[in-house]
């Protein structure tokens with residue numbers, strides 16, 4: 503293969519939550535590399551090239567890294583073909599959602615976007631290249647990419663490397679700067695190992711060598727799915743116990759602390775919640791379940807599927823608890839929904855528990871006041887319409903439901919004169935809700951359903967406020 507070991511020209515296809523921040527950090531740590539991020543969504547590229555306060559992805563610390571690198575060795579472009587041709591290394595960071603039609607519908611990964619990229623790379627390339635599978639994809643995807651590249655090109659050699667991303671949204675920049683590990687999977691052939699070394703060399707600019715793990719392609723692909731499955735499994739485990747706490751009088755925070763103090767278990771990812779959201783946990787576990795079924799491992803498939811079922815149960819349970827506490831004609835009551843993002847410090851609402859829970863409440867004709875510091879109201883509306891449509895409501899019915907929704911740009915107005923405040927996202931500003939102020943302006947009793955256990959019940963319980971948490975409220 504004619505790959506230069508000193509390859510310095512990188513193209514990243516996909517300018518999303520992974521492509522943008524990851525390439526920005528690589529650019530900042532590797533000033534001798536030229537990196538261009540491309541996307542079929544030209545509006546997204548324009549936003550990356552525009553005002554630093556209006557970047558398409560919100561992440562703490564991101565605008566500073568973009569400011570330091572953009573126009574120097576980091577570029578955002580719509581000219582995909584030109585950038586493919588010029589690159590020695592191409593990262594694929596495109597979306598890999600769950601299939602919505604065809605074989606494996608609702609479970610298997612839709613590899614359409616990855617396959618389209620591979621076809622385009624094959625057709626446009628005039629020189630040998632290393633293709634990096636950054637997207638999360640099922641075992642065997644690298645093999646599929648290889649086949650497509652071979653089928654659609656002539657006399658060009660491609661080497662495929664799997665380099666899954668482990669960043670979490672809201673902490674992406676920190677995760678990229680100080681990763682727990684970097685995983686690089688490749689073919690175990692001499693040229694495969696050489697390609698692996700080229701990718702490892704990029705990360706060696708700032709990541710200690712003992713944190714860089716090299717494996718074969720299949721192990722790398724499976725490790726990414728398995729890591730997400732393990733993380734989500736912990737949340738479903740603690741959420742399942744929160745249901746038992748609510749019934750029995752045990753306190754999930756105390757239980758969580760007691761479990762997490764065992765150094766073999768560890769204390770992270772044991773926070774009971776309204777249910778996990780985000781674009782990846784659900785789709786990646788469904789993909790794992792599909793793979794297990796494909797290999798005839800039905801018991802293993804069912805084991806992992808339960809993680810998703812418990813998450814759905816938790817969201818339904820939280821909706822039902824709100825309906826139960828309000829206990830009368832819900833169409834005369836207003837619920838303040840605090841938080842639309844699936845976690846704090848991101849503008850991403852994909853698979854957010856807020857969407858399912860708000861839809862459940864709207865279906866029962868509740869009035870909703872919605873506020874999130876980062877997610878735009880147009881996005882909230884779009885999420886609701888899509889969710890209600892998927893539940894079989896007609897556009898006419900949805901429009902009627904949406905008349906019950908009001909959007910706010912600040913917390914104080916959104917909680918004024920409501921019957922229930924439902925905390926969905928753990929944004930820091932929600933920790934300081936001014937209960938005294940709320941009590942002053944209303945004569946009725948207010949319920950606070952704290953879906954993130956961020957408030958201290960001792961500070962807020964009063965004759966006017968009834969506090970309900972996840973995993974410590976028998977009622």
Ligand code: NAD
Pocket residue numbers: 515516517518519520521540541542543546582595596597598615616618619636637638639667668669670671781782
């Ligand atoms: P995203 O939807 O934010 O971004 C993907 C981008 O790819 C979009 O802008 C889309 O327009 C572009 N795209 C799709 N097909 C294209 C094509 N053929 N040519 C050019 N551009 C194309 O997705 P994301 O959240 O960045 O996730 C990307 C991948 O990374 C997924 O596989 C995901 O599972 C994985 N991942 C995501 C996260 C995360 O926190 N979001 C973390 C780790 C891994």
Ligand code: UGA
Pocket residue numbers: 638667668669670671672730733737770771772773774775776777778779780781782783844845846
């Ligand atoms: C997750 C993983 O943490 C990343 O390592 C991975 O790279 C990424 O998925 C991916 O592949 O997309 P992310 O979804 O961005 O990252 O955010 P998390 O911090 O994992 O949170 C996911 C959801 O779980 C959020 O809704 C969060 O509020 C919830 N959560 C998290 C809990 O309910 N309890 C917890 O204890 C922790």
